Amino acid sequence: MTYLLSKENFAKMAEFIYRKSGIFLEEDKHYEKLAKYIDKRSDFLGLDSFRKYFFKLRFDDKDGTEFQELMNAITVNETYFFREKDQFEVLVNKIMPELHKMMPLSRPLRILSAPCSTGEEPYSIVLHLVEEGRIIEMRDIEVVGIDIDSTVIQKARQGKFTERSVHAIPKDILARWFKKKTLSYDLSEELNGAVDFQVANVFDKNQMRKLGKFDVIFSRNMLIYFDDASRKEVAMTFYDMLNPGGYVLLGHAEYMSRIVSVFKAKKIENTLIYQK
Ligand SMILES: C[S@@+](CC[C@H](N)C(=O)[O-])C[C@H]1O[C@@H](n2cnc3c(N)ncnc32)[C@H](O)[C@@H]1O
Incomplete structure (x- = not known):
């Protein structure tokens, strides 16, 4: 099979x-996927x-459509509710009570999920906050979710999830906050819309600045x-976006100490969190 994209142009x-x-x-891992995408897209655009x-x-991409299409095609959006669950427990049991004491009541505590994919991560945060119940009362x-892929943000805004995506939610919590439909699990009206979803690229300094300051960043x-x-550039962007005393939480296979040394690492049970 010959593609428009040669190995040299890859x-x-x-x-x-x-960049x-x-x-x-x-x-070796991505040539074929990218080549197929460029063939399909060029065909659609009438380019040979x-x-x-x-x-x-x-x-020739003034409104950014081509770049957005490309991002939507190459990103890996795998996610599900309550993934790496310990971190949500540390958030509601340790981090939020500490921040609640430290930060004036007159302003909201702000949590960013970057990236949020189809919304399961920021809604897992919301579910833990409402289930814990005290601080949110x-x-x-405020919970904000961002992702570079516009198709996942559109899905996130709908609040409809698959069986696979909700599989790790305990049955009682699922029954309280979701309606089971024939083809989906729909978030209840009270919660749907509780997250502010936006398309944004973590490398776009302007977009990041517009989101404002946060107390917790899940990345x-x-x-x-x-x-x-x-990684270093993004870690420093998060550092700048955090209020003093705020926290970053990374995935289980990601370690801030290998990226930058500006955060203070804390271990709570088996979970590592990083404080500004
Ligand atoms: C595997 S998902 C992780 C979702 C969620 N945080 C989780 O752990 O379940 C990775 C997401 O990163 C997003 N992404 C990749 N590069 C990005 C960038 N430069 N800015 C914002 N999002 C990005 C992708 O679109 C994808 O949805």
């Missing part, structure tokens, strides 16, 4: 994607060479797709 595409999104593609497609992507808490299972330099 390096050019990979470099472009890396714009931090996502690091390797020829990689050169024309690459020109459009770089120089005493003060405002799980994204840094694994980046190289060391990109």
